[in-house]
Amino acid sequence: MEQDGCLSQELITQTSQLGDGTMQLNPDGEQCTSLTKIESSLCYLLTIRVIRARNIHQADVLSQTDCYVSLWLPTASTVKFQTKAIKNCKDPVWNETFYFRIQSRVKNVLELALYDKDIVTQDDHLFTVYFDIAKLSLGEEVFMHFKCDSQRQEELEVGFALDNISGPPETIITNGVLVSRKICCLEVQVVEKKKKEKKSLSKKEFFFKVQGSYEGTQDITLGSDLVFSSSSPAKFHYARYKQPTLDVMLPGKKRPPSLCSPNMELHSIPSGEKMVLAEDKGFGLYVKAEDCPDYLDVRLGFDLCMQEQDFLRKRQNYVAPALKKVLQLEHDLLDHETPVVAIMTTGGGMRSLTALYGSLQGLRKLNVLDCATYLTGLSGTTWTMSNLYRDADWSQKDLDKQISEARKHMTKCKINSLSLEYLKYYKKQLCQRKREGRKTSFIDLWGLVLESLLHDGKDNHRLSDQQRAVDCGQNPLPIYTAVNVKNNYSTLDFKEWVEFTPYEVGLQKYGVFVRAEDFGSEFFMGRLMKKVPESRICFLEGMWSSLFSLNVLYIWNLSHSSEDFWHRWTRDQIDNIEEEPLLPLKLHELQTRLFTPAGPLSSALRSVLTDRLCIAQEHNFLKGFQIHNDYLENTHFRRWKDTVLDTFPNQLTQSDEFLSLVDTGFFINTSIMPLLKPERKVDVILHLNYSAGSQIQALDQTCKYCSEQGILFPRVDLSEEDRKKLKECYLFDGGETPGAPVLLFFPLINDTFQKYKAPGQKRSESEMEDGKVDLYGCCSPYSTYSIQYTEKAYDRLVQLAEYNILNNKDLILQALRTAVARKRQLKK
Structure with missing residues (x-):
């Protein structure tokens, strides 16, 4: 066994396999990769003396409060400590001392909760003070007065001391956001x-x-x-x-x-x-x-994994010649001149599944499909993608066979999916998942129903199987998306982007990833504890398109475009509070805050508004990790810091037993976020929109989100006239935002297709009926919740999506030329 502070050979091997750069020894003695460090870090002794409280308001009707203080420091101990209860006293004095061993590299936030002890009913929670231990200086003793209510002059007095502790330092592994401890x-x-x-x-x-x-x-x-x-x-x-x-x-x-x-x-x-x-x-x-050995079974880092980097090198061999051919260039494109092109899709049930086939067929006929490096999806488009990637060479072939196979399943009678035979099969599969140690839900049943709707019999395909379709760079790399949510919070208040590739699954916000075949297995502090068999992809499809995860707030948001009205009922009451003495300000410290619990009525209303009908839960591979002391200064974390809990490290995802995953459309109907990861260096995005209703809403929401997060994204400037009557394609070159990708926006509309069966070929009188595609009318066959089309409806939607691509060839070529020119200029 290696001593603390020494790098084990297993860790070097593991990290090089997962792809975070070459291990090296820093001058200060830290071993690290480009972003992940293995270092020896000191632990300190934290002494907390709970002294007294003053002017505590009366919680009971007939008597004064019976106060006690609960101390919770989850980064140092799994036990909640508490003082004795002082009966019938508004100015209780405890003078009790508690000791904690804390890790200096970890964000240690102490929760001091004041309770009124009740014998018959549950103890009344009066308030909680959140105090960042980073405010303390080593070797000094301070006595803090927390002003909990200025009007009633309530305050809590606590003494703190931080001292060195005997013993060797602790070996930790960190990427600057998460910390894995010994x-x-x-x-x-x-x-x-x-x-x-x-x-x-x-x-x-x-x-x-x-x-x-x-x-x-x-x-x-x-x-x-x-x-x-x-x-x-x-x-x-x-x-x-x-x-x-x-x-x-x-x-x-x-x-x-x-x-x-x-x-x-x-x-x-x-x-x-x-x-x-x-x-x-x-x-x-x-x-x-x-x-235990100092190596992890997860990948800590913000760079691309080695497998994806290898894929990019191989994909270059397809993309560069394809761009040369499409743009009719005289010379071969050099590596630095070759733009990264991505195809981005939105959800929309069977409508998006069907339309994506047509769009990809159009891109293939233009030879643009070979120019693409990435293909991203959510909800219904993930069904198309997972079907395509069963074929290791799908983008190198005509798509007629896949389109025909999908037509067969889209037009077949669906009632058989609810037959007794299928119900027995569903029950057997769900029982098997439960035996494997998974937490099953209605979302798993939905995945099995999808399997019966879109396939003949059981489909054993898994996400990791799709590596065969990208191992030579022969197809764009598929990226599937979901969001991680929390109970009792709306999606606007808490969501975290999760991406799935054939290589790995991860949360970019934390810089943590697991192999695709290990997703769903049980982890602790980054170590694989219990291997669970990889899910069949139908269960992932159910999760990626979990339309049953809606709640009342989401329905309100659809109709009113804002949850602001309900925020007073659904957000925690958190206030910054004064403290004496004022401690010297440090860069990475958190403000001291006061949490006041909601009353019974507010809590009940919040539950009604935020509870989701059903949710997909998978074992949390962040379990056991702790948050780094400087996590808020980490540029990667800051880019995706967008939830109300980001400054409450004890409540972030690493403390959850399960990830709670839902369809990305419950926040924004887009799969674009993985493409905006700077490490992917995407230059051109083909935004294929298949949303119901407003075709521009998801794009507007994306622009707003990127602006708030400081993410480079082109400005979408559409006139009122355009918004009322959209064209088939818009080019936003991002010229006003240096570094932003070029964006080609394809709304799903029926415009010139009504009169043209192909670009430049007008319809005859007898063919005019084929151009009548009712996409969003009250009698449209293409409702998001429709699961069966007629053959005519299916064929017309595929043809429309293909035509809209082919009819805008010039704009596509213009976008590609712009990207090539920028790459060349950047090199100069």
């Missing part, structure tokens, strides 16, 4: 001692608990008819420096709620040594702790 594996073994006489022995049950560990609680049962028996060890993985304890309940004692002695503080166990925890005439209890 973890240990504890083995607990029970050995039953040999008896003098053989006799039937009753079963003995031992219960063990390490709060905050990956395993939580485990049982060991010794057999009934053995003279001597030794159990298999119970294992616990835990953060070494988070003050963990092993709690044990011996045979004959009652089962938890609270486990019984003996117990042991685990940081006191020497690494690698077997120790006796308890022993009597009948059994011996032994423990052994080992440090």
Whole structure:
């Protein structure tokens, strides 16, 4: 085992495989990649003395408050501590001291909650103070007065001291946003001692608990008819420096709620040594702790993974010749002259599935499909994409076969999907997922229904299987999108972009990714704990298009275009508060804030407004990570920092058991965000819009979002006349925003197609009927919720989408020429 601060060979190997650059040793002794560091970092001793409170308002009708303070510092301990309760006193004095071992590189935010103790009902939560430990200076003692209510002159007085602590520094791995800390594996073994006489022995049950560990609680049962028996060890993985304890309940004692002695503080166990925890005439209890290797099974970093970088090099061999041919260039394009072109789609149910086939067929006929490096989708377009990428060479062929196959399923009778035979199949598949350790929901059932609607029988295709379709760079790289949400928050208040490629799944905001085949498995502190079989892609399709995840606020937003009216009911009441003394300002510290709980009526209304009918939940691969002390200064995090909880690190995604994933359309109906990642260097975006209703709304929302986030995006300047009657294509070259991609916007409209069956070919009188495609009328067959088309309706939509691409060849070529010229100019 390596000592703290030393780089293990396994970590070098693992990181090079995952693609974050070459490991090197910094002058200050830190080992790092381009963005991920392995470093030795000191721990400090934090002393907190809860002194007193003043002028606490009366929470009960008939008596003064019975105050106590709860202390919660999840980065240092898994246990919530609390003072004693002082009865019937508005000016309680506690003078109780608590100690925490904190990691200096972690954002440690202490939550001091004041409660009124009640015997009959649940304790009343009066308020919580959030205090950033980064405000404290090493070696100094301060006494803070938190002004909780200026009118009532309520305040809480607490003393703090921060000191060095004995012992070696801790080895951490960090990308500047997340921190993975040192973890240990504890083995607990029970050995039953040999008896003098053989006799039937009753079963003995031992219960063990390490709060905050990956395993939580485990049982060991010794057999009934053995003279001597030794159990298999119970294992616990835990953060070494988070003050963990092993709690044990011996045979004959009652089962938890609270486990019984003996117990042991685990940081006191020497690494690698077997120790006796308890022993009597009948059994011996032994423990052994080992440090886990310093490598991760997730990729921490903001760059592209090695596989995607390799794909880009190979895709260049297709893109450069295709651009030369399309633009009729005399000379081959050099690497630095070749723009990155992306095809971006929006959702829209079966309408978007069908129209995307037509758009791609049009791009292929123009030879532009070979010019594209990326293809992104959400909702219905992910169904088309996952169908296409079953064929390893789909973009190199005519798409007639795929279009014909899709027509067969789009026009077939769907009632069979609800037959008894299929219902039995659905139940069997859901039970299997549950046995694998997944949390199933109606979204999984929806995925199975989609499978029956779009395929013949069971489809064993998986996301990682699509690597075959990109391993030589022969097709654009597919990127599927979703958003991670939180219970009790609207999508406008909390959402985090999640991207899926055949190589990996990740959240760019945190710079954390897992292999596609490991998505859904259980992780702890970046280590793979339990491998779960990779989901079949139908379950991902159900999640990417989870139209059942709507809530009341989303419906309100659709009709009123704003949730502002409801924010007073659905947002936490958080206020910045004064404190004395004023501590020296530090760059990365958080403001001290006060949380006041909502009343019963507000809480009930918030629940009604924000609860979602159903949601897809997958094991959270960020579980156990902690937030870096300087995370708000990280440029990558700041780019995607857009939620109300971003300055509340204890409540961010790393603290959740599951990711809660929904259709991206519940925020903005766009899959563009992965393309705006600077590391992908996208130069041209073909925005294929298949939204219902307003064709410009999603683009306007994207522009607004990018402006607020400081993300480079071209200005969309449409006249009122254009907004009332859209054209088939618009070019926004981004000239006024240096560094922004060129944007080609294709709304799904029926304009010149009504009179032309192909560019330049007018329809005859007998063919005019074929040009009548009612896309959005009240009698339109293309409703987002329609799951069956007639053959005529299907064919007309495919033809319309193809025509709109072919009829705007000149604008597409203009966009590509602009991008090539800019690449050449940039090099000069």
